[in-house]
Amino acid sequence: MTAIHRLGHLFAGALAGLALAVAAAPAAAYPDKPVTLVVPFPAGSGTDAAGRLFATEIGKIIGQQLVVENRPGANATIAANYVARAQPDGYTLFVTTNTSHSAAPYLMKNVPYDPVKDFTPIARGGNLPFILVVNPSLPFKSVQDLVEYAKANPGKLSYASGNSTGIVAGATLAQRTGIEMLHVPYKGTPQALTDLIGGQVDLMFTDLTSGLPFVQSGKLRALAVSTAARSAVVPDIPSMQDAGVPDFDINSWNGFFGPAGMPAEVVEKLNAAINQVVNDPATKERLAQQGFDAFSGSQQEFAAFVQEQLALWGKLIKDAGIQPQ
Incomplete structure (x- = not known):
């Protein structure tokens, strides 16, 4: 075997050994970065x-x-x-x-x-959990008040939405109670709440995390949670069943x-x-x-x-x- 051949065999052996070492090396444990x-x-x-x-x-x-x-x-x-x-x-x-x-x-x-x-x-x-909130300047303090007002003033009320739950809950309320409301969609809940507080829209279904601080401060009025049963997180707020809208259960x-x-x-x-x-x-x-x-x-x-x-x-x-x- 010539010197060149010997070097070739040695090089090939080294590469094979390196490949085996790489294959045998343990993968980095997850997670090894943010x-x-x-x-x-x-x-x-x-x-x-x-x-x-x-x-x-x-x-x-x-x-x-x-x-x-x-x-x-x-x-x-x-x-x-x-x-x-x-x-x-x-x-x-x-x-x-x-x-x-x-x-x-x-x-x-x-x-x-x-x-x-x-x-x-x-x-x-x-x-x-979601809650139905309204601007406190409006003349109703319950879901039934809202329904009666909407029936007496068809198309006058508007509801905002910042996500799919808000869209579906608002449309379901209108469909189940036979009222007409204008839907005003927003890219997200924060801007919808800002306009609701400012009076640009009248009501919306919002998640508790976003809406509850404004209810507690008096900037919004909560009428009901969006489920058939009350929420353990806010047990004092009526359920939709309590509020007179049966079979309404959106979470x-x-x-x-x-x-x-x-x-x-x-x-x-x-x-x-x-x-x-x-x-x-x-x-x-x-x-x-x-x-x-x-x-x-x-x-x-x-x-x-x-x-x-x-x-x-x-x-x-x-x-x-x-x-x-």
Whole structure:
């Protein structure tokens, strides 16, 4: 064997050894860098407030910072599409609601993603109870007062919305009670509330996190929660059933997703962290103070829930007579 041949064999052997060493080297433990948590609503919204608290606590558990990135607009579909197209490596996560995953596919003619196939469901976060609030200058103090006023003044009242729950709840109220109201959609809840307080619109269904401080300060009047039963977070506010609107039960859910195809071990780690957050009494209380009802469960339970809610919201939107835009 010539010297050149010997060198060639040595070089080939070195390369093979290097390849084996690389293959045997353990992959970096997840996460080894900060994680982006995408929020589909503006800063100051209920999902944003709860999402930031979750981000802080999850970060403590997994040992890396979760950086919140707001991508609002188009019924949460801008953010959802962004996450659906991201790498499924666990470094782009999505905290969202029924807006992107239950309602948008029925409210919009062209949604650029599949809410089931394009995502990895990770864990439920809880519920964001909604309340019906009105400008206190209006001459009604109950839902029945509102209905009587609206029937006596058809088309005079306007209702704002900052998300799908607000859209569907407002349309459902009008349909169930036989009243006419003008719908005024907003890009997000904070601006809708600003105009409601300013008198540009008359009423809206808003999440507790965003609306309750204005109710407590007297800038808005709460008439009911958007569910058939009262909320444990605000037990003094009547349910829609109490308020005389039977079979009205609309709730906003919150949950965590990633792009489709995430590694199972990453999903398990994140699911465990989220469950740890909602089961911590101090954190659960802090979320409750924001108007957020925190609870979670398994990844499989959340996956089944997402499909159930997609069917449920399709029926709600159809029954309310809302046409896709």
